[in-house]
Structure formats: C-alpha cells, structure tokens
Amino acid sequence: MPRSAGVEAPDLDTFPKLLLHHAKVRGDRPAMREKDLGIWQAWSWAEARAEIEALACGLHTLGMRRGDRLAIIGDNRPRLYWSMCAAQAIGAVPVPLYQDSGAAEMAYVIDHAEVGFALVEDQEQVDKLLEAKERCPHLRQLVYDDPRGLRNYRQPWLNAYDAVTEAGRAFAEHHPDFFEAEVAKGKGADISIFCYTSGTTGTPKGVVLTFDNILKTARNAAAFEDLTDREEMLAYLPMAWVGDHIFSYGQSYACGFCVSCPESAATVMQNLRELGPTYFFAPPRIFETILTTVMIRMEDASRPKRWLFKRFMALARHSGVRILNGEPVPAGERWLYRLGELLVYGPLKDTLGFSNVRLAYTAGEAIGPDIFDFYRSIGVNLKQLYGSTEASVFIAIQPDGEIFADTVGKPAPDVEIRLADNGEVLFRSPGVFQEYYKMPEATAETKTADGWVRTGDAGLFDSRGHLKIIDRAKDVGRLKDGSLFAPKYIENKLKFFPDIKEAVAFGDGRDSVTAFVNIDLAAVGSWAERNNVAYASYQELAANPRVTEIVTGHVRQVNRDLAADPQLHRCQISRFLILPKELDPDDGEMTRTRKVRRRIITERYQPLIDALFSDRTEVQADLEVTFEDGRRGRLSGLVRIVDVETFPPSEAGEAPRKAAA
C-alpha cells in the first residue's frame, strides 16, 4: 500500500537516519534508478544503504571527519546523490557545485567553503579541479566516478570511486558498528548542506541549511500535496540547485519514493517518456521548449492530424482547464473531452512522458499564461510555486482548485508572508536558512533579527489572497514622468511569444521604454525552413528583415496589451532591436540558471542602448564572445533599430493568445 508522507516518526531528523529507516521498512522498494548502457538499472533502499555505508566508510578512511566539506560536481548520478548522504552520515557537509561552471568559479566556491574533499563525475571535472587546486589550499582528496581518460593521471590524491568503496567495505568489516553509530550522532539542527546561489547578484553566496530546514519544508509540502512513497521522479536539474536538492533528495528521503537519473543530459526527454514520472518539476523554459517542439512537429504533420489537433485543442482550451479544476462543465463537453483524451490529449501526454503525472511544478520565472493553460487543458496538473534557496524552496504554492496563471498561489504550510512598504516580499518559515557562510553582513541585510527574510522580489496580494510577483524589487524603476517601470513584466510578456527567447527592457529614468530581443532559433528556424528562408547562423537569421517584421508584430501586440493595464500603460515599447548574438552564461550575460544579468548587459551593450534612445535607425555592434571551449572571439555587424507603434491607454486589447510560430 502506498504510504502517505508526513507520518514519519519525529526522531528521523536527518537524511542518513531516514536512509536506515527506509532500508528497514521498504528495503526492496527501488530508491534510485539510472539508465546505463541503454538499460534502466535500479537500486533498492537496502542496496542504496549498502552503497552509502561503503562510501561513507571509504571517505572516512580517506581522512574525512565531522565538519569537513565535500564538494560534489557532476550530472545527476545515483553515486553523486549517495555521496551526499554518505558525507552527511559521517557528519561532513556536502557542497554541490554547478557542473558547467568554469575552473575559476569552482575555485572561488571551493576556497570560500573551505572544501577539503571533492567527489566528481569524470575527467572534465577532474581537469577543472586540477586547475583550481592551486587556489584551494584546503582541498586534499579527490574522488572520481568515471575513470575514462584518467588512466595516465598520476596525482596521489586522485582516487577512483570503486577503490574508495572497496576500502570502505574493508573498513566496515573491521568496524561493523561504525556507520550506524556515526549516523546516530547526527541531529536535526546540524548543518545539512551548503547551497551556493547561482550569483544573479554578484558573487555566489553559500546558503547554510540544516536538516530541520530541509526536512520540515520537504515534509510540509509533501503532506500538502499528498505525496506517497510510490511517486516517480526524474532528477535532471543541476544538483547544486536547491530545487533539485529538495525534490530529488529531500522529498525522496522524506517520503521514500524512487528518483531516476537520465542516461545523459541530451536524453532527458526520451527518458522522461520511458519513465512516466508522477511528480515532475521543470522551469518555465522547459515547458515552453516542449510546447514549441509540439507546435513545430504539428506543423509538419499530415492534414487530417492537424485538423484533429486544432479541433480538440480548441475544445481543451475551452473546457479542459475547468474540468481539471473541478468546475461544472456541461455533459456534452465532458463527453467530447473524453473523446479528445482518447484521440489527442492521451497520445500527446504519452509522447511527452506526462501520462502519469499527478503533480507538476514550475517556478523560477513567470510562465506564459498560454503555456500554463496548454498543459492544464490537456489534463496535466501543472502548478506554480514561489520559492528561494533561503527558504529551502517553498514560500508559496497554488492549492488545488485555486490555480490562476498570473499568481504564484498562497503561502505554503507554516510560511508567513508580508509585504514591505516598497512592495518587497518578506517571509518567515521553518525553512529559513541559518546564514550566508562567512558573510555576516550579507546575512544581516537579508535576514532580520526576528527571522523575516527579504526575497528581493516585488509583489502584491490580489483580491483572492494570492501572491503575484511583478519583478525584482531593485529592478522596478520609474520613467522620467514618474510612472512605474517593471522591466521583467514587459520582458515576460515578450517572451511568451515562442519566437522570442530572451528580452531585456530599458527605461528607468528615461522618457520611453526600449528593448533588446533574442529570437528563438528553434521556432524561427522552423518558420524559415517552411518559408524557404536560407540562413547559416543565428546572426544571419536575426538580421533577416522578414524576421524583424514578425518580431515587430509581437512587440506591437505586447504594446496593445500593456495599453490596457492601468499602472503599466506607459511601459509600451517604442523602439527595439534584435541582438546579433544569443545572451549566454559563458559571456556572463546570464546566470547559470539563465536569468538575465542587467548590470553586465548594460555595460557590454552600452553603444546599442545609446542608439536605442537616439533617433538612429541602425547601429554598428562590435561584441566580444566566448566560445564553449573558453576561447574568445569578436562579432561585429550592423543592427537595425525598429520603431513600434504605441497605443493610447484606454484602447484595451484582448490578451494575446499563443499562436503557433
């Protein structure tokens, strides 16, 4: 029988204790899966316990002691998740790092967190740490999982994972009680993990979280959503991100459900379909990409299929969301919807891997209302949630039956939210972080003495008591005439068009609003293919006058929409340009979680911004770009600036519905 979460005994206050508990209670239930060499491999809780015990003892023999730190770097792999629990079992603190960050970024975090040990996936990460090691005096031992390409590495402090567990097993044979005794020493108030923020605002900060922080919020949310030990989850987001830590680790241990790791980052969509998860998280970007892919593929489908899709999607838009929300719907529509489930929605969900999804979350950014409604209309219970690393994720969740595309829901269980005078959202909860490691000033700035945490986001409560996030509090500005300027709000409206991948709006302290636009290469590329537009690169497609025309249409639609907004009608975009390169984390223009870094963009693109606020119709762009291998190059070209029609405030337009690219 599936068992509901939140009923576990209170003495199970750390992850290693939960591991022992699950190994006893549901020892032969799967704990983790990974697709390896084309076949799904599974490990039961009992097997996971044995692996973790061997690894914990192995790390102990390498010299790891209570209070030491273990950096964990790599794709989502069972062994890396086990290393978290193994470190925690012997009182060390795991510090997961973003696997795609460069050696310099890694060196900063490793040095700052005084990391003594690192467990990494493969040669790529080993190479980066070798480069970083000089600057990290604390780093003593390195363990790698995949030995490929490392045959000729002779450093004495490099250890193969298998050798470490081997030593661990030998140690455990002589000290059979060591592991359980070490686990018993842990308590809920101990530090569980350092989660380094992705650095949206400057240098990464190490958020210190305790077992209580994570387990209480994980359990609260699990009880709120009725999660059981039968959930299936696919772990594919960076392990260093607090969300993955809560969903794929915290809640898995809290409830005892199985977490699966994809074969590689490129096979996530295929693996998703094979697995059919019941519980799924993805940032809006991924839901958007999936929808774009569906739309592109439908364009290529045969005529009868296109007709069927169009007919039934119209029906789904009309009644699907209401059916999912449990609202009354006429019997005839219900029957038709059931037919649609058979013909369209069911097969579509199966193709996407959403057939079994009971609960899907999205967070991190605003999601387009049309994208959100699309998934809900075909019967995927997609919800928005609002959270942060400092809160151990959950701040607000949309409760069942009260789901609106434009809000992030109500305060999560045990969370209090209030708004500061400037509109900033503050919260207080059991998940509130202890401190930013070695940054007392930053801690004091964010966390008040009585436990309230500033999120830095500006928000408001609507009449239904739901929280609505408008923008980063510091980014909300004013135009010269004093009217409100919320760049993110405008950018999101632009990004809701599948043709537009990124947008950056400018206007603080100016007369009018202007914007940079990045086109979406998949969507616009597919359009180009269908319309016989030849192009060789992003740059060439972005400069195509017909593409400019399409984007101009989208911007005009946004303006029409903004004109209807009583507070933000002055934010209509008067001029824009399409950037000749995609914004890229490698150039520092975005964070690793793909949030736009305004300050850096303003610095790098100053000439382009100046041109936007002048009356020139084109501007010479000369940009430095970083290739994936770290080399640098230059990119130059002429960029066109386009003027767009704006609308008088009262001319209310219907919100733009999503049209296929």
Next chain:
Amino acid sequence: MNAVAGLADGNGAAVPDRRFDEVLLEVDSISLSFGGVKALTNISFDIRKGEIRAIIGPNGAGKTSMLNVINGFYQPQVGTIRYKGEARRAMRPYQAAKQGIARTFQNVALFRGMSTLDNIMTGRLLKMRSNLLLQGLYWGPNQREEIAHRAFCERIIDFLEIQAIRKTPVGRLPYGLQKRVELARALAMEPELLLLDEPMAGMNVEEKEDMCRFILDVNEQFGTTIALIEHDMGVVMDISDRVVVLDYGRKLADGPPAEVRADPAVISAYLGVGH
C-alpha cells in the same frame, strides 16, 4: 555497472611515455597508377603498434589512395604491404576487415535510413556466428548472440556519448554526429588498426575538440593503432606521434610532428615557395 572498466579490459594499455617499437604495418615501395596517372610512387613507411600516425599532404597528394591501398580497396602494381609480419600485395577489403583493419570515410558512408544503433551493429557483422536460418528465429542461439553484440555496441555508444541519437535514423543527424557514428561503427569491429579519413573535415571548433578527445581516448583505452588523414595542422601536430607527408604521390617527409613542421620541403609544398 561500470561500463568503462569493461571496455578497457582485454585491450593493451597505452604506453604512458609513448614509445613504440613493434611494427604493425609496413608499406614497402608502393606504386599505384590509374592508367597514366601515377597516384603513388615508391612510397615506404611503417605504422607501429599503439601509435597515432598522421598522413598529411596537399589536395591530390595521394593520401586517400594510400588508405585505400592499406585496407585492400586498391591493389598497388608494385610493392608489398606487411601487416603483422605477413607480406601481401593483393587483398580484398573484407579480408582486411577480418584481420582487424577498420576505417571511416572522407564523405560519410553510413546507411542513411537505418538508426545509429543499427549502423553500429553492422560493424559487428563479421563477429556474428549464427547462420541465416538461425537468425530467422526469435529465440535460440542467435538471440543470445545478438544480446552480446548489442551490449558491446552500447558500450561504444556510451563511450562516444551518442545515447541521445541511438534510435535516430542517421540521415537526419548533423554532419558532425554522422562522423561520430561512423567512428562508432568502425570501433564496433574491435579493430587493431583504425584508418580515419579526414575525421574532422567540415567540423566546427567544438566538434573538432570532441573528436580529438575521442581519438585520444580510443588510442589510450583500447590501445588501438590509429592512422589518420587530416588537413587541420593544429590537430595533426597536437595528437599524432609521427607524421608522414605526401605530395604528388611521393613521400616528402616522415617523422615526429615538430621535425616535419620544420622541414623545408614540407613548407614549400604547403606554401608554394621555391618556384
């Protein structure tokens, strides 16, 4: 559970300090002509076990002809080839394949309508034992054999990181990935000598770097001897142990990369000075 350990087993380990003594293949005074056109004139060099050997030269120098001679596609009029100590002049490509010589092609030669996995499986054909009759049955020895071959191919897929395109028809893949699939198929033969004809032609910098890494890994992990033709001098100088330079069907130079690069004859062949 551990894919790579299994792959490395049973194959000779690469020599860390990279010294190669045993000659694997020796071509001696090879001449090849098509009617009046002399493609190769009196070429002699050797390929030693475990090394990465580059064959370079300007367009039309006879590089691909040389590979074709080695794997038996062309038969030279004069000269002998000694492979693993056995001299031969005429040999069919399938005989070469049986003896452990695999190759990739300058212009990708895959079965475009077949999936990546099926293409790689064709590389295992020579290793398959069961006959046509047995292969027609679902159960029986053929099933066991196919499972074993599939397992081997999966290790190659893992090694070359092409899991995501396992089931994709290769005709739909971008060029760089097709090249990688071709390498995978060649590796499926478990070759002793791998001939790569311009493995990096038409690739961008990142794809080239990936390919270099794969070639080095193949050489290091499986101990496979590699002979490659390549135009990108940076690549050649970086990864090869020895380089032979051809021009108009003649051997111009032969030796370690640094030495070849400094050779005045090579410089004039490439830059066209001295006229």
